[in-house]
Amino acid sequence: MADIIVKNAYVLTMDPDAGDLKNGTVVIEDGKITEIGEKTSESAETVIDAKHSVVMPGLVNTHTHAAMTFFRGYADDLQLADWLEGHIWPAEAKLTAEDVYKGSLLACLEMIRSGTTSFADMYFYMDETAKAVEASGLRASLCHGLIELWNEEKGEVDLKEGKRFVRAWQGAADGRIKTMYGPHAPNTCSEEFLAKVREEANRDGAGIHIHVLETEAELLAMKERYGKCSVHLLEDIGFLGPDVLAAHCVWLSDGDIEILRKRGVNVSHNVISNMKLASGIAPVNKMLEKGVNVSLGTDGCASNNNLDLFEEMKTAALLHKVNTFNPTALPAQQVLQMGTVNGAKALGTETGMLKVGMKADLIVVDMKKPHLTPCFDVPSHLVYSAKGSDVRTTIVDGKVLMDDYRVLVLDEQKVMEEAQKAAKELVARVNA
Ligand SMILES: O=c1[nH]cnc2c1ncn2[C@@H]1O[C@H](CO)[C@@H](O)[C@H]1O
Ligand SMILES: [Zn+2]
Missing domain, CATH: 3.20.20.140 (Metal-dependent hydrolases)
Structure with a gap:
């Protein structure tokens, strides 16, 4: 059994030998990409439905x-x-x-x-x-x-x-x-x-x-x-x-x-x-x-x-x-x-492409947004129309860090509050 399957996605591989898949699946196991294709016969604990989304290298x-x-x-x-x-x-x-x-x-x-x-x-x-x-x-x-x-x-x-x-x-x-x-x-x-x-x-x-x-x-x-x-x-x-x-x-x-x-x-x-x-x-x-x-x-x-x-x-x-x-x-x-x-x-990392054997560092970009509609060309949208805030899922080393806009690894409110407070105190020290 695999760890993660991302399905129903536009797969932007960045692999010049492979090209993109209009509707594909990426399978992840032990921190690596183990399969990329239209479908998979694998099953996994975590299945991410990436409909209306692009999966691409982080x-x-x-x-x-x-x-x-x-x-x-x-x-x-x-x-x-x-x-x-x-x-x-x-x-x-x-x-x-x-x-x-x-x-x-x-x-x-x-x-x-x-x-x-x-x-x-x-x-x-x-x-x-x-x-x-x-x-x-x-x-x-x-x-x-x-x-x-x-x-x-x-x-x-x-x-x-x-x-x-x-x-x-x-x-x-x-x-x-x-x-x-x-x-x-x-x-x-x-x-x-x-x-x-x-x-x-x-x-x-x-x-x-x-x-x-x-x-x-x-x-x-x-x-x-x-x-x-x-x-x-x-x-x-x-x-x-x-x-x-x-x-x-x-x-x-x-x-x-x-x-x-x-x-x-x-x-x-x-x-x-x-x-x-x-x-x-x-x-x-x-x-x-x-x-x-x-x-x-x-x-x-x-x-x-x-x-x-x-x-x-x-x-x-x-x-x-x-x-x-x-x-x-x-x-x-x-x-x-x-x-x-x-x-x-x-x-010098084995990342940057969606390719079998590479480390699983990848993101899912939500394309169901007014500023990304209509879509004729995915690379064009990613560069000229998309924003960082359109990223809905982030995976590093085969681990989901953010799932559908929910950050799983950090307490977001706490991180922001503590930074805000400490930064203000720092500036007060500088001006003292
Ligand atoms: O654009 C830059 N040019 C030169 N130094 C920079 C720039 N941005 C940050 N630092 C400085 O580089 C040091 C890193 O250890 C820090 O002092 C940081 O403020
Ligand atoms: Zn710098």
């Missing part, structure tokens, strides 16, 4: 800072340097471990509700984010943010904590948690420090998550300090490889794109954050054309201000069309691929 958020839900709407309409150094960092200095737990749990709740089944996160007090991931049932690649700022002592303390975290949580939560190293950025960490992080990552077989060329200011600072940009510096110290997840990558030259391709670096495109902070427009079309793996991220809620990847897909599709004066750029199916297949590749 979305993958490849760059966020989950606990920053506490700073949702806290410091808007500011320059990045002023935003980060004048507002966010002073507020983060007052964050407690408990705040990070509550903020991360709120983020997990929001992700479950909006169809995100796995995410990559860089922050502090990461044990707390890991505990929130464990409790919520999501999948995540987590790292402790290392902000050395040319302070050798701080670098050592950060790296030690980063290493402890990597070793403590690698493979935790039944393998749903992976750990990485998280040097913040090439303009906040020295060359020597970045090289040291690379060495430690090699030693532990862990990947690296880093912000790269988010702003023109970073590009100019790097040129002044090193006479070359961030990508070239990282290339020259042997930092880049397929285990590197590079967030933003806005200010890239053609030469940089070639390096990222050659090294198999995974890029996280954070279109809404880049627009909100007016950082610039990442050359996504070019990267995709050259064969760079580009996935999607929301960044933290202080620069987005939510974790809805459906919004991210639509915004990415629209921005790159108008930016290239080409309405055929980033068509719906390609954007869906960025949000699923490419994201899974970036995190």
Whole structure:
């Protein structure tokens, strides 16, 4: 007997070899997809009738800072340097471990509700984010943010904590948690420090998550300090490889794109954050054309201000069309691929496609809505018309986290109330 059967669904597999099923069934057993077809002879304890719905791979958020839900709407309409150094960092200095737990749990709740089944996160007090991931049932690649700022002592303390975290949580939560190293950025960490992080990552077989060329200011600072940009510096110290997840990558030259391709670096495109902070427009079309793996991220809620990847897909599709004066750029199916297949590749998880043998991370999207009627083309609707709030069921690792809009794994009211209270107290401490 199987564990879960999803039946009567439009099955959007994202598997290029299989294509979609207009009316199909997905069977799940032991956390994996065991059968996809028009019908099944299996029976299961849980049968989900997905009539008028789409079943598809869960979305993958490849760059966020989950606990920053506490700073949702806290410091808007500011320059990045002023935003980060004048507002966010002073507020983060007052964050407690408990705040990070509550903020991360709120983020997990929001992700479950909006169809995100796995995410990559860089922050502090990461044990707390890991505990929130464990409790919520999501999948995540987590790292402790290392902000050395040319302070050798701080670098050592950060790296030690980063290493402890990597070793403590690698493979935790039944393998749903992976750990990485998280040097913040090439303009906040020295060359020597970045090289040291690379060495430690090699030693532990862990990947690296880093912000790269988010702003023109970073590009100019790097040129002044090193006479070359961030990508070239990282290339020259042997930092880049397929285990590197590079967030933003806005200010890239053609030469940089070639390096990222050659090294198999995974890029996280954070279109809404880049627009909100007016950082610039990442050359996504070019990267995709050259064969760079580009996935999607929301960044933290202080620069987005939510974790809805459906919004991210639509915004990415629209921005790159108008930016290239080409309405055929980033068509719906390609954007869906960025949000699923490419994201899974970036995190190195066996997810992102509905395919036999893959881990069962999938969502059911309710298509019986005014804004989704009529429906001629499912991928088009998912990118241009649907919202995170249309997700009715979320399954991760073969476990139902939300069933027909009911979150089963968390006490939703309590999570929201506690986060609201602690965030208010945090802001009061910051202003004291
Ligand atoms: O867009 C961004 N650019 C640079 N730093 C960021 C961004 N969003 C969040 N952080 C900061 O990165 C650190 C992670 O450990 C945190 O300080 C967070 O506020
Ligand atoms: Zn970030």
